[in-house]
Amino acid sequence: MKYGIYPGGRAGATCSRESDPRRVGELVDELTGGGPFVLREYVHFLGTRPDPAVVASIGAAGELDGLTMPDDWYVRDGRELDLVVSYLPAEADLPGWLGFLDRVIERYADITRYLQVTLEPNFPIPLIDGSSPGVLEALIAGLPHARRALDERGHDTVRIGFSVAEPAEWLGGDAAFWQRLAGADLSVVDYVGLGLYPDAFGPPVPVEGVRAMTEHALRHLREHSLVVAGIPAGTPIHVCENGSPSLPGRDQAASLEAMLAVVHEQAAALNITLYELFGLRDADTAGGEPVGALGLVTDEYQRKPAFDLYRRIVRVR
Structure with missing residues (x-):
């Protein structure tokens, strides 16, 4: 199984400070020992x-100029880039979306x-693609469009997929989403991604509960x-x-260890080939909200116990 992480320091509209590329590079090297990631x-x-206000709120200005780190960093020392193209227009805009995919490619x-085409289109909450008008059409048309655009440019080794949040009962039900996909041509889909946060946004959950919820999400998908x-x-x-x-009142390292143990146990049976953590750095450590405290380090790059846990797992491979 491959491992990875989101190296930035933003979660939606939550971001206390800009990323420090030097610290990001140092911490990723420490996690991996210079190995593939x-x-x-x-x-x-x-x-x-x-809307300029929306662009500013999620830090979307200049995304086609560069990412968290310089371009060449993503392909050195066995690193690989997993790039998500999120669909968040205020009005349905399929032509604009397909043109944007071309520019990203x-x-x-x-x-x-x-290359991930849309972000959790089954999850209808603000600033997630499932809330956007026309998202199903954007997904169904975007997948083959991206494949053609990549192949025309000689990038036939780029793998294409989409991600979802699971399981359905956490979302109020998503049966209509999957039934709509059943009638679509999904032959270009190389993988399906899972957004998995079983104990992040509700009351604290005991470790055994985290294990059970994680296995249920993976098997349900x-x-x-x-x-x-x-x-x-x-x-x-x-993942x-x-x-x-x-x-x-929460033990981040214990929860992550439990979730990772389940992923490892189920990897062969469920064909799980990649695990990515969200994320390297907190979006807002002092804010007191779950979305701001998901990192392995604080927003000032101070290591948490979970950093050492993930480093041990990644280096064992």
């Missing part, structure tokens, strides 16, 4: 005339290994949702986002 990054389509395909959509068992699952906050 996957780095997850995000760019956002906000429509052809995006033109800009970043040379350094990209995995493989054994129910993907079956409904007609996505075969040979299509890998990527593309996983996290637990470091807040009073």
Whole structure:
């Protein structure tokens, strides 16, 4: 199994300070010992005339100019870039979206290994793609469009997929989403990503509860949702986002250890090939909210106990 992380310091609209590339590089090297690693990054389509306030709130300005680190960093020392193209327009805009995919591919395909088309389109909450008008059409049309654009430019080794939040009962039900995909051509899908936060945004959960919720999410995706959509068992699952906050009354390291143990136990049976943590740095350590405290280090890059845990796991491989 491959491992990775989101190296930035933003979670949606939450970000207390800009990233420090020098510290990011040092910490990633410390996690990996200089070995192979996957780095997850995000760019956002906000429509052809995006609201400047929304652009500023999620830090989307200049995303086609550069990511957290310089381009060449993502392909040195066995690193691979997992690039998410998020769909967040205020109004449905399929032509604008497909044009944006072309621009992203033109800009970043040379350094990209995995290209994710939309972010959790089954999850209808603000600043997540499932809340956006026309998101299903954007996903269904965007996947083959991205494949053609990549192939035309000679990037046939870039893997294409999409991600979802699971399981359905956490979301109020997403049966209609999977049934709609069942009628689509998904032959270009190389992987399906899972956003997994079983104990992050509700009351604290005992470790055994975290284990049970993690296994249920993984099995529900493989054994129910993907079956409904007609996505075969040979299509890998990527745990593309996983996290637990470091807040009073919570043991971040124990929760992450429990979730990772389940992922490892189920990897062969469920065809899980990649695990990525969200994320390296807190978005806002002092804010007191779960979304701001998911990092392995604080927003001032001070290590938490979970940093050492993940370093041990990554280096064992």
